[in-house]
Amino acid sequence: MTVSRPTDVGTALTASRLNGWLLGACRVGVALLWIDNVSWKQPPDFGEGDPPRTLYRWTLQAVEHEVLAPYAWFVENVVVPNFALFGWLVLIVEASLGAFLLVGLATRAWAVVGMGQSIVISLSTLNAPHEWYWAYLLMFLVHLMLFATAAGRYGGLDGVLRPAWRRSDTALARLLERLS
Amino acid sequence: MSGPGATSPRHPFDRACVVMGAASIVSVVFVAEGLQEFRFIWLDGVSVAIALGVGALACLAGLLARPVLAVVAGTAYLIAAVLQVISTAAGDDWLGGNISAASFWVGLGSGLLVVGLTPRDAAEPSAQPESPSDTSWKGTG
Numbered sequence: 001m002t003v004s005r006p007t008d009v010g011t012a013l014t015a016s017r018l019n020g021w022l023l024g025a026c027r028v029g030v031a032l033l034w035i036d037n038v039s040w041k042q043p044p045d046f047g048e049g050d051p052p053r054t055l056y057r058w059t060l061q062a063v064e065h066e067v068l069a070p071y072a073w074f075v076e077n078v079v080v081p082n083f084a085l086f087g088w089l090v091l092i093v094e095a096s097l098g099a100f101l102l103v104g105l106a107t108r109a110w111a112v113v114g115m116g117q118s119i120v121i122s123l124s125t126l127n128a129p130h131e132w133y134w135a136y137l138l139m140f141l142v143h144l145m146l147f148a149t150a151a152g153r154y155g156g157l158d159g160v161l162r163p164a165w166r167r168s169d170t171a172l173a174r175l176l177e178r179l180s
Numbered sequence: 181m182s183g184p185g186a187t188s189p190r191h192p193f194d195r196a197c198v199v200m201g202a203a204s205i206v207s208v209v210f211v212a213e214g215l216q217e218f219r220f221i222w223l224d225g226v227s228v229a230i231a232l233g234v235g236a237l238a239c240l241a242g243l244l245a246r247p248v249l250a251v252v253a254g255t256a257y258l259i260a261a262v263l264q265v266i267s268t269a270a271g272d273d274w275l276g277g278n279i280s281a282a283s284f285w286v287g288l289g290s291g292l293l294v295v296g297l298t299p300r301d302a303a304e305p306s307a308q309p310e311s312p313s314d315t316s317w318k319g320t321g
Binding site: 091 | 282
């Protein structure tokens with residue numbers, strides 16, 4: 001088995017228009033999953049109450065079906081007592097993941113955020129009853145793939161805007177080029 | 181670059197506006213309850229009018245090569261997204277959509293704003309996507 005050098009990888013990715021469209025479709029598909037998933041993060045209580053519902057119920061799984069002791073401690077002692085704040089944080093992160101992966105803007109940065117959020121979700125629910133560990137592994141890996149392929153450059157705004165960012169001397173343009 | 185009155189967008193920014201506007205219009209398909217678990221976004225009532233109206237405005241921005249219309253459409257989407265979150269948090273969903281619709285509109289709004297505000301004389305159409313390994317930029321060592 002051989003490993004392609006970066007230039008060969010780039011050639012392979014751009015050699016076929018179909019490859020680009022498939023990468024773009026994959027990115028949009030992942031975005032739609034996040035967009036769908038954010039629908040049950042409902043403010044202002046995010047399911048906090050008796051009985052626990054939605055996001056609050058799933059957050060408690062980190063304590064009731066511990067995956068990693070320090071994370072379970074953090075959830076029990078920091079997240080749960082301040083649940084409204086963390087509920088809004090989850091809503092903003094996941095809504096932004098769907099939003100920015102959809103249009104392919106700063107895609108590599110959001111792919112990293114997606115990997116992080118996949119880990120957080122895994123640490124909360126991996127040991128919950130009836131959960132399938134493949135799902136969480138696949139969540140992480142698909143974001144790793146979006147990062148590695150810079151998927152926003154295929155049918156996304158990163159591909160449209162990078163020439164302009166490259167020609168600009170502003171710090172924001174340089175930052176956006178790095179994040180794409 | 182297309183001039184005012186053009187009907188076929190030539191600049192990549194204009195094509196992006198048309199695609200985002202068209203995506204918004206196509207999103208109305210999600211009113212269909214028959215989609216069941218594939219109903220990624222919930223739209224109803226006023227939110228349908230937003231998806232169609234602002235989507236049409238974004239398409240016009242691209243077709244007429246008017247960045248200012250892209251900025252107006254982008255701002256409208258972001259305002260609609262904030263109103264949708266308020267509507268959901270209030271519990272009566274007077275805008276008719278759900279949080280997923282807000283997420284969708286944040287994407288379109290951010291995209292249209294960035295496209296509308298990026299100077300066009302600095303842009304150059306790229307024939308092919310770059311390699312993922314290309315992280316260089318002009319003016320740096």
